[in-house]
Amino acid sequence: MGVSPGNPLSPERKEILLEPVTSIREELPLTDWARGVKRSMLQEMLEIVRRPGVLSFALGLPAPELFPKGQYAEACAQVLEKDANALQYGPSLRALKQHIVSLMALRGVACGEGQIFLTAGAQQGMNLLMRLFLREGGRVLLEELAYPGFLQVISPYQPEMLAVPTDSREGIDVEEVELLLRRGARPAAIYVVTDGHNPLGVSLPLEKRRRLVELARQYRTPIVEDDAYGFLYYEDEATPPLRALDEQWVFYIGSFSKILAPALRVGWLVVPESLMPALSIVKESSDIDTSTFSQRAVSAFLDTGQLPSHLAMLRREYRARRDIMQLALQRYFPPQARWKAPTSGLFIWVELPEKIDVSRLVRVAVEEEKVAFIPGNAFSVIDSRRKANCIRLNFSNCDPARIEEGIALIARVLDR
Amino acid sequence: MGVSPGNPLSPERKEILLEPVTSIREELPLTDWARGVKRSMLQEMLEIVRRPGVLSFALGLPAPELFPKGQYAEACAQVLEKDANALQYGPSLRALKQHIVSLMALRGVACGEGQIFLTAGAQQGMNLLMRLFLREGGRVLLEELAYPGFLQVISPYQPEMLAVPTDSREGIDVEEVELLLRRGARPAAIYVVTDGHNPLGVSLPLEKRRRLVELARQYRTPIVEDDAYGFLYYEDEATPPLRALDEQWVFYIGSFSKILAPALRVGWLVVPESLMPALSIVKESSDIDTSTFSQRAVSAFLDTGQLPSHLAMLRREYRARRDIMQLALQRYFPPQARWKAPTSGLFIWVELPEKIDVSRLVRVAVEEEKVAFIPGNAFSVIDSRRKANCIRLNFSNCDPARIEEGIALIARVLDR
Numbered sequence: 001m002g003v004s005p006g007n008p009l010s011p012e013r014k015e016i017l018l019e020p021v022t023s024i025r026e027e028l029p030l031t032d033w034a035r036g037v038k039r040s041m042l043q044e045m046l047e048i049v050r051r052p053g054v055l056s057f058a059l060g061l062p063a064p065e066l067f068p069k070g071q072y073a074e075a076c077a078q079v080l081e082k083d084a085n086a087l088q089y090g091p092s093l094r095a096l097k098q099h100i101v102s103l104m105a106l107r108g109v110a111c112g113e114g115q116i117f118l119t120a121g122a123q124q125g126m127n128l129l130m131r132l133f134l135r136e137g138g139r140v141l142l143e144e145l146a147y148p149g150f151l152q153v154i155s156p157y158q159p160e161m162l163a164v165p166t167d168s169r170e171g172i173d174v175e176e177v178e179l180l181l182r183r184g185a186r187p188a189a190i191y192v193v194t195d196g197h198n199p200l201g202v203s204l205p206l207e208k209r210r211r212l213v214e215l216a217r218q219y220r221t222p223i224v225e226d227d228a229y230g231f232l233y234y235e236d237e238a239t240p241p242l243r244a245l246d247e248q249w250v251f252y253i254g255s256f257s258k259i260l261a262p263a264l265r266v267g268w269l270v271v272p273e274s275l276m277p278a279l280s281i282v283k284e285s286s287d288i289d290t291s292t293f294s295q296r297a298v299s300a301f302l303d304t305g306q307l308p309s310h311l312a313m314l315r316r317e318y319r320a321r322r323d324i325m326q327l328a329l330q331r332y333f334p335p336q337a338r339w340k341a342p343t344s345g346l347f348i349w350v351e352l353p354e355k356i357d358v359s360r361l362v363r364v365a366v367e368e369e370k371v372a373f374i375p376g377n378a379f380s381v382i383d384s385r386r387k388a389n390c391i392r393l394n395f396s397n398c399d400p401a402r403i404e405e406g407i408a409l410i411a412r413v414l415d416r
Numbered sequence: 417m418g419v420s421p422g423n424p425l426s427p428e429r430k431e432i433l434l435e436p437v438t439s440i441r442e443e444l445p446l447t448d449w450a451r452g453v454k455r456s457m458l459q460e461m462l463e464i465v466r467r468p469g470v471l472s473f474a475l476g477l478p479a480p481e482l483f484p485k486g487q488y489a490e491a492c493a494q495v496l497e498k499d500a501n502a503l504q505y506g507p508s509l510r511a512l513k514q515h516i517v518s519l520m521a522l523r524g525v526a527c528g529e530g531q532i533f534l535t536a537g538a539q540q541g542m543n544l545l546m547r548l549f550l551r552e553g554g555r556v557l558l559e560e561l562a563y564p565g566f567l568q569v570i571s572p573y574q575p576e577m578l579a580v581p582t583d584s585r586e587g588i589d590v591e592e593v594e595l596l597l598r599r600g601a602r603p604a605a606i607y608v609v610t611d612g613h614n615p616l617g618v619s620l621p622l623e624k625r626r627r628l629v630e631l632a633r634q635y636r637t638p639i640v641e642d643d644a645y646g647f648l649y650y651e652d653e654a655t656p657p658l659r660a661l662d663e664q665w666v667f668y669i670g671s672f673s674k675i676l677a678p679a680l681r682v683g684w685l686v687v688p689e690s691l692m693p694a695l696s697i698v699k700e701s702s703d704i705d706t707s708t709f710s711q712r713a714v715s716a717f718l719d720t721g722q723l724p725s726h727l728a729m730l731r732r733e734y735r736a737r738r739d740i741m742q743l744a745l746q747r748y749f750p751p752q753a754r755w756k757a758p759t760s761g762l763f764i765w766v767e768l769p770e771k772i773d774v775s776r777l778v779r780v781a782v783e784e785e786k787v788a789f790i791p792g793n794a795f796s797v798i799d800s801r802r803k804a805n806c807i808r809l810n811f812s813n814c815d816p817a818r819i820e821e822g823i824a825l826i827a828r829v830l831d832r
Contacts, residue, residue: 034548
C-alpha cells in the first residue's frame with residue numbers, strides 16, 4: 001500500500017497515497033461501501049514517519065517530550081491504589097466533568113456538568129454526533145479543505161457534501177454558507193474548525209463567528225465545532241469558540257489528546273442536555289464506556305491544578321517551534337511561497353506557485369531527502385487534485401533543533 | 417428515565433425499563449432513527465445497581481476484587497518509565513498481537529499475528545465488523561435471545577432480523593439456521609456466542625459447531641463469533657470456538673474485559689488478513705487507535721507470564737460462585753424452576769412457570785427487597801414480551817458470601 005517499503009509509488013500516479021483497498025477482498029462478503037473505502041493519508045503517513053531517519057512535518061502529532069509523563073504516572077498509581085472501581089465498567093466520572101466545565105470557562109464557554117459528555121477522543125465525538133444527525137444520503141456542509149478524519153466519519157452515510165470555499169487567511173466563507181442556506185440547502189450539520197484550522201492553521205475572525213452562529217439559529221442547523229486545537233493559541237488571548245456564542249445550535253467537540261496526551265483516549269462534547277439520552281445510547285453501542293481508569297487518572301492529574309501551567313508551557317514551546325519554522329520558510333522556500341502565521345493549532349499551510357505539484361514530490365521527499373509532509377490536495381473535499389500546490393506543515397512534533405534542516409530539505413525537493 | 421430515583425416505574429408498564437427517549441428532543445434536528453432509540457436495560461441497570469444496599473445479579477460485570485490491580489499498576493509504571501511513545505498516537509503493538517496469538521492457542525485456535533486486529537473491546541469489535549458486512553436494511557441472522565449490545569450495534573442499519581430459536585440447554589438451533597439458508601436467506605452475517613452464551617449461559621455442543629461452520633462455508637456467509645466469555649470455562653477442558661474450525665468464514669471477537677479488566681478497553685479480532693486494510697479504516701474513523709498506553713500496559717502484564725495462573729484463579733473463583741448460586745437456587749427457588757449449570761461464562765438462566773411475569777417484579781425486587789436481576793424478555797429479539805418468565809442471573813460480581821441471601825430475596829419476590 002502507498003509508499004510503504006517495497007511498494008514505492010509510481011511517479012505517474014496522481015492521487016498519490018490514496019488508493020482503494022479493494023483488490024484483495026474479493027472473497028469477502030463486504031458491503032459496496034466497505035469495498036470502496038480508502039486509507040487516509042494520515043494512516044499511510046503513520047507508517048512512513050516511523051522510518052528511521054525521516055524528519056516528519058506530516059502528522060498532527062503533539063510533542064511526546066512535553067507529555068506530563070511523570071505526573072500522569074503518579075495519577076495512575078494513585079488511582080489504582082485508592083479506587084476499587086478504577087478498572088471496572090462504570091458511569092462517567094462527575095469529578096472529571098466538573099474539571100471540564102472549568103476548562104471550558106478558560107475557553108470562554110459557560111456550561112454545566114449536565115452538558116458535558118465524555119468520549120474516547122474528538123474523533124469518536126464526531127462519530128457520535130454524526131450518527132445522531134446524519135441519515136443515509138443526507139447533506140453535510142463543510143469547507144472545501146477539511147480534516148480527512150471527518151470525511152471518514154461521514155463516508156459510510158454516502159452523504160451529499162456541500163463544500164464551501166475556505167479562505168487561507170480567515171477560514172470558512174460564511175457568506176457562501178449563507179447563500180447555500182438561503183437557497184434552501186438544509187444540511188444535517190455544518191462542520192467547522194474555528195481555531196487552529198486543520199489543515200489551514202487559521203482562526204475564524206470573531207465577526208464571522210457571530211454571523212455563522214446567527215445563520216445556524218436562523219436556519220435551525222446544527223454546527224459541529226471541532227475544537228481539538230482551541231487551547232493551543234499563541235496570541236495573548238484566544239477568540240471564544242462558537243459554543244461561547246450559542247448553546248443550542250453549536251455542538252462542541254473537545255479533547256485531551258493535544259493538551260495532555262493522545263493515548264489517554266479521553267475527550268468530551270459540550271451539547272444541550274436534552275441530547276444526553278441519545279448520546280449515551282450511541283456511545284454504549286460503540287464501545288460501552290470511556291475507560292473508567294483513564295477518566296480517573298485524567299481527573300487525578302487535573303486535581304493537582306497543574307493544567308493551566310502545563311497549557312502555558314505548551315503554548316510557549318509550540319509558539320517557539322512555529323517561529324523557528326517561519327524563519328526557515330523565509331530563508332529557504334521560494335520567494336513566491338505564501339503563508340499566514342497561525343495564531344493557534346499545530347499547522348502552517350504554505351501556498352506555492354500553481355505550477356508546482358507537491359503531491360508528485362512526496363515520494364522523492366521521503367525516499368531521497370528523508371523528510372515528510374502532507375500535500376494540500378489530501379485535504380481537498382471535492383476534487384482530490386486541487387490544492388496540490390500547497391503543503392501542510394506540522395510544527396509541534398519535530399525536534400525544534402531540526403526544524404530548519406527539515407525545511408531546507410523540503411526546499412531542495414521543491415527546487416527539483 | 418426508567419427506575420431511576422424519583423421516577424419509579426408504573427406497575428402497569430409492560431416493557432419495563434425499555435422506553436424511547438424521544439420526548440425531550442423535539443427541538444433537535446435528529447434523524448428518525450436517533451429519535452426512536454431506546455436505552456438498553458444494561459444501561460438502566462448500571463444506575464440501579466449502584467444504589468446503596470442493592471445486591472445485584474443484573475450485569476455481566478467481572479469481580480473487581482479479582483482484577484490484577486497491583487500487577488497492572490506495576491505494568492503502567494514500567495511502561496511510562498521506559499517507553500517514550502507510550503502516550504503518543506501509534507500503530508498497533510506487535511508484542512501484544514504476539515501475546516494474543518499465544519492466548520488464542522490456549523483456546524485451541526491457530527492464527528498468526530497478521531490476523532489479529534486490536535480494538536477498544538468486544539463491543540467495538542462488533543461495530544467494526546458489522547460496519548463492513550451490513551448495509552442499510554440488510555439481513556442479520558441471530559438467536560431469538562441475544563446480547564442487547566449487539567442489537568444496538570445493528571439497529572442504525574434498520575436491518576431485517578432473522579431470529580432462529582435458541583435452546584436453553586444447547587444454544588442456537590443449527591437446523592433452523594440451515595433451513596433459513598437453504599430457503600435462500602442470505603444474511604450479511606450470523607451472530608453467535610458459542611461459549612458462556614449471553615443470556616443463556618450455555619455452550620454449543622461440538623457437533624453443532626461443526627455443522628454451523630459447514631453451513632457458513634456452503635452458503636458463504638460470515639459468522640461473527642462473540643467469544644467475550646470463552647476463556648472462563650468451568651470444566652477441565654473447553655470446547656474450541658468456531659474459529660478453531662474455520663479461518664475464512666468465522667470472524668472472532670475477543671476481549672480482555674472479562675479476563676483482565678474492562679477499563680483497559682482492549683480487545684481483539686481474529687479475521688482473515690485480507691480484511692485488515694478495511695478494518696484499519698473503520699477503526700481509524702471510529703476513534704483513531706486503541707490506546708497505545710493500554711496496549712503497552714496489557715502487553716507488559718502479559719510479559720510477566722502471569723495470565724495462565726490468573727485465568728486459572730478466575731475459573732476457580734467463578735466456578736465456586738456458580739456452585740453457591742446453584743445450591744441457593746435449589747434451596748430457595750420454587751420447585752418448578754429449571755436451569756442448566758453453565759459450563760462457561762458469567763450467567764445462569766432460570767426458567768420459571770409461564771404464568772410468572774418476572775418483568776413486573778423487577779421494581780418490587782429493587783425497591784423493596786434491594787436485589788437486582790434482568791428479566792428474560794430484555795434479551796428477546798423479536799417480541800419484547802417473550803421469556804418474561806425467565807431470569808438472567810450473574811454470579812461473578814456479587815460477594816460470594818451474599819449470593820445465598822440475594823437468591824433468597826429474589827425467591828421472596830417470586831412468591832408474592
